[in-house]
Amino acid sequence: MHEVVPSAVRAAVRMLTMTCMTVFQVSFARLPETFTSEDVMRCFGLTSDGTVRSKTRRLISDHLIEKVSDGRGTTTGLSTFRKTGVQML
Numbered sequence: 001m002h003e004v005v006p007s008a009v010r011a012a013v014r015m016l017t018m019t020c021m022t023v024f025q026v027s028f029a030r031l032p033e034t035f036t037s038e039d040v041m042r043c044f045g046l047t048s049d050g051t052v053r054s055k056t057r058r059l060i061s062d063h064l065i066e067k068v069s070d071g072r073g074t075t076t077g078l079s080t081f082r083k084t085g086v087q088m089l
Contacts, residue, residue: 034068036078056081 030043037052040059046052059065059081068080 028064031083034080034082036076036080038078040081062086 027044031039035043037049037056040046040055041052044055046055056065060067063084063086065081066084068082071077071079074080
């Protein structure tokens with residue numbers, strides 16, 4: 001049997017999806033061109049290192065950022081990333 005989804009529910013889901021995308025786009029725009037995991041935490045409002053690692057892995061797999069250095073030899077010891085210039089639609 002095929003369920004019919006009311007148009008109000010479809011509209012609410014569409015609005016929620018658009019809001020999530022807008023929040024992501026604003027957060028991503030706050031990142032400087034070259035940044036560390038601390039910047040990801042601050043710009044996306046994340047609270048744990050695990051969440052930051054997941055977010056950076058996802059951004060790398062989506063080709064939105066790339067890893068520039070692994071942090072060895074730096075004073076902070078943090079990896080450095082940069083935006084690739086690819087934009088999400």
